[in-house]
Amino acid sequence: MGSTRTLKEAVLWEPADDGRLRCKLCGFRCLIADGKLGHCCVRTNIGGKLYSLNYDKVCAANADPIEKKPLFHFLPGSRSFSIAAVGCNFRCEFCQNWQISQACVEPDAQRPFGPGPPSNRGQDARDTYGESLSPEQIVDAAVRTGCKSIAYTYTEPTVFMELAADCARPAKERGLANVFVSNGYMTPEAIDFAAGWLDGINVDLKAFSEDYYRDLCGAGLQPVLDCIVYIAKQTRIWMEITTLLLPGRNDSDEELKKLADFLISHAGPDVPWHISRFYPQYKYTESQPTPMETMRRAEEIGKAAGLRYVYLGNTPGEKSESTCCYNCGRLLIERMGYRILANRVKDSKCPDCGVSIAGFGL
Secondary structure, eight states: OOOOOOOEEOSSEEEOSTTOEEEOSBTTOOEEOBTOBOTTSSEEEETTEEEESSTTOEEEEEEEEGGGTTOSSBSTTOEEEEEEESOOSOOOTTOTTHHHHTTTTOTTSOOTTOSSOGGGTGGGGGSOSSBOOOHHHHHHHHHHTTOSEEEEOSSOGGGGHHHHHHHHHHHHHTTOEEEEEEOSOBOHHHHHHHTTTOOEEEEEOOOSOHHHIIIIISSOSHHHHHHHHHHHHHOOOEEEEEEEEOTTTSOOHHHHHHHHHHHHHHTOTTSOEEEEEOOOBTTBOSSOOOOHHHHHHHHHHHHHHTOSOEEEESOTTOGGGSEEOTTTOOEEEEEETTEEEEEOOBTTBOTTTOOBOOSBOO
C-alpha cells in the first residue's frame, strides 16, 4: 500500500461562484469551496479545479461470481473482476462494507485520510488508502483470472467514476463487459457519461420512503427513482434492482406494493427484482434478521404486480434463487447460492415454450 500519487482531475463539474465548484456526479450536486471536500469525501476543490482523491487507490480486488453482485440475467455463470476505491456518498447504518465505504468518516475504519474529521482534512485528503493499480493492470488481472467482466462494486462506483471510465474503455477493447453495483444516486449527466461503456448495473432501491432514505442512508429517494427511470428509458444498460428488507422499516405490504408497481410502470416487467434478507450490520444491530415469511410475502407482492423475475437473496437453498420461465413455469437456471447447477436457456429463449428470456448474454 502506498500513498505517493498524482491527483486526477475529476469529471463532471463546473465553476460556480466565489471560487466554488459544482460537482455534477451524484444527486447531492455538491457546491464545494476551495480546499473543501464533497459529500463523498473523495472529491475536492484545489485552486479552482475538482480532483478525484481515490483514482489510483484500489482497496479491494477479487474475481467473484457475477451472481454475487447480484446480477442473475447478465452473463450467468461467469466471473467478474470486482474492484473498489474507498468512499461513498451515502451513510447507510447497515452497510456491509463500511470499513472501506465509510473510511473517510469512521475513526475505526481504514483511516484513508489520516487523523481528523472530514471537514478539517481538505487537501490533506490526497493521501488515500489503497493500492496504486493502473487501469491496464486491472484489465490484465481480469483477463488473467478468466473473468468476462469488470464490476465496480463494494463501495459506490459513482464516486470513483474516473477510475471506472479509464478501466472500462480498454476492458471493452479486450472483450470484457463492465457493470456497476450502485446506490442509484447518479445524475443524468453521470449516466450519459458512462452509457457508452457500461453494460449492466444493479441498483439498490433501498425502500420506497423518503423518511427511510433520510434516517438510515443520509440521502433521498427521488434521485434514485429518477436514476432508475433514466436508465430504463434512455439507455441500453441492462438493469437489475435489489431491495434489502429491514424488519419494520421498509417491509410493509403497502410500501412493497408501491415499490413493485413503480418498477412495473417505469422499468418494465422484465427487470429482475432481488429481495435481500437483512442480517445485523455496522450500526444497525438491534434488529433481528428478516423473517422468511416476510421475504416470501414480498416475493408474492412482486409477482402479483407483474414482475417476471423475483429473487430472494441471502437465503441459500431457497427455490426463489433460481430462474423459471415466466410463461410455462419450467426451471431454466438452477442456483445454489452463487453457484449455477444447471442452465437450460438457449439463445435467450426458454427451450420448452420458446418465449424470450430477458438479459445480457443469456
